[in-house]
Amino acid sequence: MTQALQGKNPSFVLRAAGELTYEDRPVPDQPGAYDVLVKPRWTGICGSDVHYWVHGRIGHFIVEAPMVLGHESSGIVAAVGDKVTSVKVGDEVAMEPGVPCRRCVRCKEGKYNLCADMAFAATPPYDGTLARFYTLPEDYCYKLPEGMSLEEGALIEPTAVAVHITRQAAVKPGDSVVVFGAGPVGLLCCAVAKAYGAKKIVTVDINEERVKFALQYAATDSFISARVSAEENGKNLIEQAGLGMGADVIIDATGAEPCIQTAIHALRMGGTYVQGGMGKPDITFPIMAMCTKEINMKGSFRYGPGDYQTAVDLVATKRISVKELVTGKVKFEEAEQAFAEVKAGKGIKLLIEGPAE
Amino acid sequence: MTSPTSQMTNPSAVLYAAGDLRFEDRPAPSLQDPYDVLVKINFVGVCGSDVHFWTHGHINNKRPPPTGLIMGHEASGTILATGSCVTRVAPGDAVAIEPGVPCRRCKSCKDGVYNLCPKMRFCASPPDAHGALTGVYVTAEDFVYKMPEAVGLQEAVLVEPLSVGVHAVRLAGVGPGECVVVMGCGTIGLMCAAVARRFGAGRVVLVDVVEGKLGFARGWIECETFRPEAGRGPEENAERLLEQLGIEGPLGLVGVDTVIEASGAASSIQTAINVLRPGGKYVQTGLGKDKIEFPIVTMSEKELLMRGCFRYSSGDYELAVSFIAKRLIDVKALITSVSPFEETAKAWDLTKNGQGIKNLIRVARLDTRSVL
Numbered sequence: 001m002t003q004a005l006q007g008k009n010p011s012f013v014l015r016a017a018g019e020l021t022y023e024d025r026p027v028p029d030q031p032g033a034y035d036v037l038v039k040p041r042w043t044g045i046c047g048s049d050v051h052y053w054v055h056g057r058i059g060h061f062i063v064e065a066p067m068v069l070g071h072e073s074s075g076i077v078a079a080v081g082d083k084v085t086s087v088k089v090g091d092e093v094a095m096e097p098g099v100p101c102r103r104c105v106r107c108k109e110g111k112y113n114l115c116a117d118m119a120f121a122a123t124p125p126y127d128g129t130l131a132r133f134y135t136l137p138e139d140y141c142y143k144l145p146e147g148m149s150l151e152e153g154a155l156i157e158p159t160a161v162a163v164h165i166t167r168q169a170a171v172k173p174g175d176s177v178v179v180f181g182a183g184p185v186g187l188l189c190c191a192v193a194k195a196y197g198a199k200k201i202v203t204v205d206i207n208e209e210r211v212k213f214a215l216q217y218a219a220t221d222s223f224i225s226a227r228v229s230a231e232e233n234g235k236n237l238i239e240q241a242g243l244g245m246g247a248d249v250i251i252d253a254t255g256a257e258p259c260i261q262t263a264i265h266a267l268r269m270g271g272t273y274v275q276g277g278m279g280k281p282d283i284t285f286p287i288m289a290m291c292t293k294e295i296n297m298k299g300s301f302r303y304g305p306g307d308y309q310t311a312v313d314l315v316a317t318k319r320i321s322v323k324e325l326v327t328g329k330v331k332f333e334e335a336e337q338a339f340a341e342v343k344a345g346k347g348i349k350l351l352i353e354g355p356a357e
Numbered sequence: 358m359t360s361p362t363s364q365m366t367n368p369s370a371v372l373y374a375a376g377d378l379r380f381e382d383r384p385a386p387s388l389q390d391p392y393d394v395l396v397k398i399n400f401v402g403v404c405g406s407d408v409h410f411w412t413h414g415h416i417n418n419k420r421p422p423p424t425g426l427i428m429g430h431e432a433s434g435t436i437l438a439t440g441s442c443v444t445r446v447a448p449g450d451a452v453a454i455e456p457g458v459p460c461r462r463c464k465s466c467k468d469g470v471y472n473l474c475p476k477m478r479f480c481a482s483p484p485d486a487h488g489a490l491t492g493v494y495v496t497a498e499d500f501v502y503k504m505p506e507a508v509g510l511q512e513a514v515l516v517e518p519l520s521v522g523v524h525a526v527r528l529a530g531v532g533p534g535e536c537v538v539v540m541g542c543g544t545i546g547l548m549c550a551a552v553a554r555r556f557g558a559g560r561v562v563l564v565d566v567v568e569g570k571l572g573f574a575r576g577w578i579e580c581e582t583f584r585p586e587a588g589r590g591p592e593e594n595a596e597r598l599l600e601q602l603g604i605e606g607p608l609g610l611v612g613v614d615t616v617i618e619a620s621g622a623a624s625s626i627q628t629a630i631n632v633l634r635p636g637g638k639y640v641q642t643g644l645g646k647d648k649i650e651f652p653i654v655t656m657s658e659k660e661l662l663m664r665g666c667f668r669y670s671s672g673d674y675e676l677a678v679s680f681i682a683k684r685l686i687d688v689k690a691l692i693t694s695v696s697p698f699e700e701t702a703k704a705w706d707l708t709k710n711g712q713g714i715k716n717l718i719r720v721a722r723l724d725t726r727s728v729l
Contacts, residue, residue: 034462102461103392103499109671110469139462305467 010355011131015066017056037079040129042154044072070130071097071121074153094156096140097121113304145316155322159311160303162188165276168300173197181253182210190218191320202241234265255279272296370490371425375414386495391442398720399510402431403708419483429490430456430480433513452501453516456480472670515688519677520669522548529640533557536613541620542570595631621645635659642666691715
């Protein structure tokens, strides 16, 4: 392991389910005309990273060869291609980890997050950002404005997820919004919904500590989910949070079946539901309620045009704050430890530092 | 001294200045990247913008460079060669060509409005985006559209103006049952009207000052027509139009659902604002004077939704091809003449003089695939 760490491009690699290691990967070539070579500085860990580690796959994405992990990163520009104009060597950037094909119908209609040929960092077969070097196109690098730290830059990825979810939900000023799940994405959805003018933001979780944090972070109200029927849970939520006829918008950031069911019952007639969280692929769903309440339901997947920039702008203009979500930082050599902590549900967002120079 | 084009390997129609068109043997382009295709140009159509360049030597003060600019942007062709990553077309395929390739990297491109890309390379745009009046043309795979067997290469030229119509109707949000008025009965007006019909418009009304154009429209698609009278103001013309349509009530409180303005004429724009109902929709696709007198209070009090409309973007070409392939819109009927390549200037003059609807130029001598 130490050999790899002394190498030219030490990289944190998942060889197969359960097997983490360090490899000295080849140093990338000089960046192409429109590309940027970045040295990642801080990388956050997400539930999906842990899932690959434990199961070696997510759906039909299977780890068939050793893969560098990491996709929530910020870094420092090390080299730029000759057509690059928006960043220069030394700039600090947030890195958008998924590059689409730019040629298909989805890409050209403005939904590049739905591109069938998306190359996404640390989704097999593409390597991720937990290495000394990472190459990406200029338009997927976002220069951090003055006063924004690299740690905050690493939070832009989950913030962009929250921005995309909030936009899918079309949260508008005056709305009441319920967010199921007070993990990082749920918390960020509360913060972004607030920035989009929601007047009541209800955080829901089974964990009291998380709910407490959410209340002082961005939520205005809270609810602890109980083990009762979804209909009763929904009714209680409406009553306790003072939601009148029901919430205007509910966002699920858990993927948990009881949450999804409760949500449908907690929405008002004509309300909007957005599925952001990922859990069981198939669940029992209250479709009659969804139908008779004429609920507007949407999925939400990663982030699309404008979301990353909006995330940077929201943090830079202090409409939202992400610093307090960073509950731990470890050195590159301690990456596996960080993964173990996230797996154990500790903290909110743990950041892994890039390899030492 | 000009050599006859039959001696040239890649004869191209190059504009230098107003009235100064020369036929030159330009170097044939080659595949630049694995997603490129090489196309033999078969036919090119004439558009008002070609005539503008030909007559005035510029558009918006953008002139051909001293080395000249190959003209033409409404084109059909046959695939000659494909890059290694091309999967959707093969040599020999007949294609309609979308003449503007955007950068794919900027905000507009990624937002799904690539027609607004600041780095758009559009056929026959100064200084150096050469057009399609040439032997061999190179572009990206996703900007050529394979045409079915039954659709000819001449018809394929009409995909371009039909796409303008598709774009306008989509921006206008025309829905089933609507009453749609199209101002201007040139090629674009006709296309907008035909597409509006296919989008389910309950009534489509074409408006023009030239009776002959309206007569053609009535024979071409199911529509109503109206000819405004010269010397009558926009409110009066609007009132008469609504009267003819049987839409009763005071002007300002009643009107049609949607107007697509395809003439660019100030009087037509003013009439359009008056003929719309409160809450109605307006799309400006016609190009005329840059600054006009505009009834802004009427527009504001009626809370009209107004949108600009520029060329075409994501999905428009596909839909246009589909309309032609499924014989839902008969574009062949608009083809009025086909001139040989050497008579390009004559074709431009036909359009300039208001003769015909769509005048074509035959570029390739034979409609067969040739080996490069």
